[in-house]
Amino acid sequence: MLWQRAREPHAHRWSLPGGGLGAEEDVEASIRRQLAEKVDVRQLSHVEQLAVFSAPGRVPGMRVVATAFLGLVPSDIDPVVPSDTAWHPVDALPATAFDHQAIIHKARGRLASKLSYTNLGFALAPPQFTISALRELYSAALGYPVSATNLQRVLSRRGLLEPTGDTAPPGPAGGRPAALFRFASRGMRVTDPFAVLRPPTGRSVVP
């Protein structure tokens, strides 16, 4: 989600939402406030720190140190945004202001890897979904196709997916009705990768 800058520097160019840090808030409270002020995005399903961007010349004319965040919104939600704000497909972005291109690139990398070893999919998916819908979400987020069969089995085996019992009606072309699922837990859960470092008894990493 980008909005078009009104003022210099980089007027009229698309940029990530953000703003200055207030005296009584930390950076996460700040970015949530910025989003709530400038655009109507209250349904953030996940927010996490990405990185600090602090190159001296990243904003012409003044020194700005930015803490970039990765924020996710479920796919079923289409927040109303002001006229200067719009959603863009991450594969076809317009020219962006400052170093925002690099921030977006880093954000996408973070999303891709966290989709692999966490249940972060819950933040992208609606409350209920079919496996094929989830497959499309994952494919879009990752940038390459994933197998629906595998996705279901892997997520199930990790205990992240549970059936609701309901089914979704088939499409116009027919087909077997798809079973509906939901994510087992809200909030992030990490499935620790690799076992070299797994304690002999099977405890998790750094309790």
Place this chain on the structure above:
Amino acid sequence: MLWQRAREPHAHRWSLPGGGLGAEEDVEASIRRQLAEKVDVRQLSHVEQLAVFSAPGRVPGMRVVATAFLGLVPSDIDPVVPSDTAWHPVDALPATAFDHQAIIHKARGRLASKLSYTNLGFALAPPQFTISALRELYSAALGYPVSATNLQRVLSRRGLLEPTGDTAPPGPAGGRPAALFRFASRGMRVTDPFAVLRPPTGRSVVP
């Protein structure tokens, strides 16, 4: 590595090295400068951003937003440090200033997980090492014992370990001389965990 604060606030308490951001440097250049100024640590084998700590009251009396870093030094190096600075075992830390306890905790978690799915061990290990020495390093960093057999095979299979051909002399109690190894590449290399999200052809994540 901690040093004892000379001035208020939190005088005489142990704290992480750090300092203000200069006008002509980014945060990474800054932390490297701080380390070079205050203590003689030029052999940093790895430096990465950890997180921003920005709670309004984290430093009493003034507003300080800190970008925390994780920095590693190979185990064979014992940098000379000023009299107010000392290395502490991470399992037996003294009382620390501000929120540095939380920073250290986060750093250790990051180190533990990156040891699992990257070759970050290269930053902890000396140029040459035996498998048992590496095993002790990993065990210490992770906080629980790891199997030497497994460690060798896993790292070898990932192509991270290569034999030097030499052997280390046995200890005072005798024993078979241990073969010496080195890490195949300096610089961080990520072995992407889990394969659900691996493209059908085997391409890596986000080229």
Place this chain on the structure above:
DNA sequence: CCACGTTTTCGACCCTTAGGCGAAAACTGG
């Protein structure tokens, strides 16, 4: 110099998890 304790190394076997394929199931439309 030979038996013994020590440390390292290597191989064998098992288990868990992912990837792929194809058949069966369940539905629509004609």
Place this chain on the structure above:
DNA sequence: CCAGTTTTCGCCTAAGGGTCGAAAACGTGG
């Protein structure tokens, strides 16, 4: 009732980690 579609499920294979125990290579003490 039949053809076409979409989903689901089971089976098989491959890869990676976990464990165990035997063999290799060394020092030491009798």
